Amino acid sequence: xxxxxxxxxxxxxxxxxxxxxxxxxxxxxxxxxxxxxxxxxxxxxxxxxxxxxxxxxxxxxxxxxxxxxxxxxxxxxxxxxxxxxxxxxxxxxxxxxxxxxxxxxxxxxxxxxxxxxxxxxxxxxxxxxxxxxxxxxxxxxxxxxxxxxxxxxxxxxxxxxxxxxxxxxxxxxxxxxxxxxxxxxxxxxxxxxxxxxxxxxxxxxxxxxxxxxxxxxxxxxxxxxxxxxxxxxxxxxxxxxxxxxxxxxxxxxxxxxxxxxxxxxxxxxxxxxxxxxxxxxxxxxxxxxxxxxxxxxxxxxxxxxxxxxxxxxxxxxxxxxxxxxxxxxxxxxxxxxxxxxxxxxxxxxxxxxxxxxxxxxxxxxxxxxxxxxx
Amino acid sequence: xxxxxxxxxxxxxxxxxxxxxxxxxxxxxxxxxxxxxxxxxxxxxxxxxxxxxxxxxxxxxxxxxxxxxxxxxxxxxxxxxxxxxxxxxxxxxxxxxxxxxxxxxxxxxxxxxxxxxxxxxxxxxxxxxxxxxxxxxxxxxxxxxxxxxxxxxxxxxxxxxxxxxxxxxxxxxxxxxxxxxxxxxxxxxxxxxxxxxxxxxxxxxxxxxxxxxxxxxxxxxxxxxxxxxxxxxxxxxxxxxxxxxxxxxxxxxxxxxxxxxxxxxxxxxxxxxxxxxxxxxxxxxxxxxxxxxxxxxxxxxxxxxxxxxx
Amino acid sequence: xxxxxxxxxxxxxxxxxxxxxxxxxxxxxxxxxxxxxxxxxxxxxxxxxxxxxxxxxxxxxxxxxxxxxxxxxxxxxxxxxxxxxxxxxxxx
Numbered sequence: 001x002x003x004x005x006x007x008x009x010x011x012x013x014x015x016x017x018x019x020x021x022x023x024x025x026x027x028x029x030x031x032x033x034x035x036x037x038x039x040x041x042x043x044x045x046x047x048x049x050x051x052x053x054x055x056x057x058x059x060x061x062x063x064x065x066x067x068x069x070x071x072x073x074x075x076x077x078x079x080x081x082x083x084x085x086x087x088x089x090x091x092x093x094x095x096x097x098x099x100x101x102x103x104x105x106x107x108x109x110x111x112x113x114x115x116x117x118x119x120x121x122x123x124x125x126x127x128x129x130x131x132x133x134x135x136x137x138x139x140x141x142x143x144x145x146x147x148x149x150x151x152x153x154x155x156x157x158x159x160x161x162x163x164x165x166x167x168x169x170x171x172x173x174x175x176x177x178x179x180x181x182x183x184x185x186x187x188x189x190x191x192x193x194x195x196x197x198x199x200x201x202x203x204x205x206x207x208x209x210x211x212x213x214x215x216x217x218x219x220x221x222x223x224x225x226x227x228x229x230x231x232x233x234x235x236x237x238x239x240x241x242x243x244x245x246x247x248x249x250x251x252x253x254x255x256x257x258x259x260x261x262x263x264x265x266x267x268x269x270x271x272x273x274x275x276x277x278x279x280x281x282x283x284x285x286x287x288x289x290x291x292x293x294x295x296x297x298x299x300x301x302x303x304x305x306x307x308x309x310x311x312x313x314x315x316x317x318x319x320x321x322x323x324x325x326x327x328x329x330x331x332x333x334x335x336x337x338x339x340x341x342x343x344x345x346x347x348x349x350x351x352x353x354x355x356x357x358x359x360x361x362x363x364x365x366x367x368x369x370x371x372x373x374x
Numbered sequence: 375x376x377x378x379x380x381x382x383x384x385x386x387x388x389x390x391x392x393x394x395x396x397x398x399x400x401x402x403x404x405x406x407x408x409x410x411x412x413x414x415x416x417x418x419x420x421x422x423x424x425x426x427x428x429x430x431x432x433x434x435x436x437x438x439x440x441x442x443x444x445x446x447x448x449x450x451x452x453x454x455x456x457x458x459x460x461x462x463x464x465x466x467x468x469x470x471x472x473x474x475x476x477x478x479x480x481x482x483x484x485x486x487x488x489x490x491x492x493x494x495x496x497x498x499x500x501x502x503x504x505x506x507x508x509x510x511x512x513x514x515x516x517x518x519x520x521x522x523x524x525x526x527x528x529x530x531x532x533x534x535x536x537x538x539x540x541x542x543x544x545x546x547x548x549x550x551x552x553x554x555x556x557x558x559x560x561x562x563x564x565x566x567x568x569x570x571x572x573x574x575x576x577x578x579x580x581x582x583x584x585x586x587x588x589x590x591x592x593x594x595x596x597x598x599x600x601x602x603x604x605x606x607x608x609x610x611x612x613x614x615x616x617x618x619x620x621x622x623x624x625x626x627x628x629x630x631x632x633x634x635x636x637x638x639x640x641x642x643x644x645x646x647x648x649x650x651x652x653x654x655x656x657x658x659x660x661x662x663x664x665x666x667x668x669x670x671x672x673x674x675x676x677x678x679x680x681x682x683x684x
Numbered sequence: 685x686x687x688x689x690x691x692x693x694x695x696x697x698x699x700x701x702x703x704x705x706x707x708x709x710x711x712x713x714x715x716x717x718x719x720x721x722x723x724x725x726x727x728x729x730x731x732x733x734x735x736x737x738x739x740x741x742x743x744x745x746x747x748x749x750x751x752x753x754x755x756x757x758x759x760x761x762x763x764x765x766x767x768x769x770x771x772x773x774x775x776x
Binding site: 071205 | 425426427428430437438441442443444446448449450451452453454455456458459462463464465466467469470471472473474476478495496498499502503
Binding site for chain 2: 711730742
């Protein structure tokens with residue numbers, strides 16, 4: 001049954017269905033509504049979890065680390081400065097292979113201080129070893145949170161997952177959402193059976209490793225990320241079969257590619273506007289490729305989708321000063337495509353309007369090569 | 375250093391590494407320096423805590439020497455996270471234990487850096503939330519792991535690599551941060567200080583600190599470091615006792631706000647004896663620096679006046 | 685390197701920093717310059733057992749006994765013994 005919910009509250013409902021044992025919280029705009037709703041659920045007895053008000057994000061993720069390390073499912077959410085503060089612990093959590101799930105309500109990084117949406121916070125953590133899944137709509141965010149636990153906890157993966165939603169655009173907007181049935185979710189996502197503490201079989205975690213072993217750990221982490229591609233695809237398909245909703249193949253979604261000569265590649269809620277423009281303006285020669293899984297990077301799917309195209313354009317909400325748009329350069333390097341136009345816009349929550357999309361499409365057709373600020 | 379009463383304890387006793395069921399709690403073979411007080415403290419703590427213990431260790435000498443992949447010295451469950459979040463991780467562990475319905479001791483072990491400096495925030499957060507953790511600070515009065523740099527626990531006038539005794543500045547210029555007093559302000563049920571010089575006293579205090587009704591609890595243990603403080607490896611326990619005998623280190627307990635000196639020292643030895651025994655204070659014995667020793671003695675006398683009024 | 689099968693500690697890396705074995709493999713006897721020798725004056729009080737940093741002294745038949753595989757020669761036991769029952773010997 002569909003309910004009209006605020007994005008954050010819908011995500012809180014999804015988290016409730018996953019039954020985390022420990023939730024660590026620290027407020028930061030624009031994710032605060034998620035933890036507020038979760039604390040209400042715990043206070044009313046709707047959710048049987050330990051809700052902890054940490055004294056900083058660094059401690060919030062550390063609390064999740066401790067709880068997950070002895071075998072309890074956890075959840076936290078953050079954004080921007082908070083995510084940046086967690087930086088060292090993100091690497092540690094992934095290195096220890098603890099499948100924590102965190103919702104990141106993408107927000108720009110200071111300075112200057114800005115509370116609105118762009119991807120600079122989660123992009124800063126792109127090498128931390130966390131799986132990063134970007135959502136286009138609130139419904140997708142709800143579905144992805146549930147899938148995130150299943151993906152991260154898979155034996156072949158065992159990695160933490162970041163579910164990224166565009167701050168304010170998805171966190172504070174109301175949408176009709178289908179909240180899955182709890183009994184069906186229970187079957188889809190059983191109790192966490194990972195590294196549960198055993199006093200008779202003690203283990204040491206988070207050890208020191210010298211040059212002869214450190215690289216092996218990183219190799220294993222990289223392999224796990226590669227394994228995650230298959231697990232993400234499988235989980236997406238399973239979810240679609242049970243709940244009726246799938247998002248592309250789980251890693252990448254394509255739209256309007258039937259007669260396309262060019263494609264716009266982007267992520268998150270920008271895709272929603274792009275789809276609207278393509279449909280309403282009846283554009284046939286440009287399609288949309290939406291990357292859902294930024295890490296692991298879906299090279300094969302993208303290569304396949306852009307194989308016969310004359311060119312592509314990458315629209316992203318981040319800038320790497322001194323380089324340009326990160327997503328564009330990752331794509332250019334991996335796909336070796338000749339015509340890749342690069343567009344950077346929407347930073348600090350700046351609206352990317354319909355007119356902007358039309359300008360972008362024009363630039364893509366003109367096969368422009370230089371960095372274009374939208 | 376005589377012992378008044380000696381009783382033969384048993385016929386056989388396995389080394390301090392083992393519990394009564396002969397399960398090893400802390401394996402030999404760790405890479406600590408000869409005479410290191412950290413491993414003495416750990417064995418004493420584990421002998422009281424037992425097998426159903428989870429240790430959360432901050433990055434420190436102890437962590438580096440005892441958990442070198444692939445070999446661990448820990449015979450109990452052990453988690454190392456980062457430098458400053460031992461308290462936060464331990465809090466998460468204790469909550470998860472409650473959720474799993476399991477009983478066990480959660481002990482956070484951190485050095486002076488991981489407690490007084492970089493670890494202060496997460497310690498304060500954990501204490502304020504009242505999580506069921508026993509936090510033990512193993513204080514060797516400097517960042518020993520990285521080569522003896524000054525921390526806020528370094529005593530006045532001690533020479534470290536970042537507060538060296540030079541011609542103009544004569545060692546560390548600040549007095550030791552009174553962490554136990556900061557912890558007292560959090561109004562937790564049990565706070566104690568201990569010294570590696572008095573192992574049985576430490577064990578008694580750990581036993582009290584591990585009682586759930588006394589948690590969160592905090593124990594501050596003085597760990598004289600042969601390498602950093604510059605004395606011979608066989609003198610570790612002697613220095614730990616001298617610290618108490620000269621009044622430089624005070625052994626006390628605060629149970630539910632009530633202060634008690636656990637070892638009174640009515641006639642304190644002059645602090646000069648303690649300072650003379652360590653190379654890190656050797657510059658104080660130059661003619662031009664002797665007044666600093668007097669300053670230290672005055673401060674210790676004042677501190678003891680304060681303690682007597684508690 | 686390709687195709688080489690991972691075993692032992694290397695394979696264990698896949699678990700992400702979880703211990704593989706214990707540290708008894710690290711025999712630190714080579715650290716010693718001096719060795720503590722226990723004499724018959726030992727009364728079995730157990731003080732050296734409580735204070736040994738390596739935990740390598742045990743009480744067997746009311747006498748203290750050192751596991752020399754792990755003794756680093758810190759000589760704390762000599763300092764602590766109330767009966768002067770331990771002697772210092774140069775390690776050969």
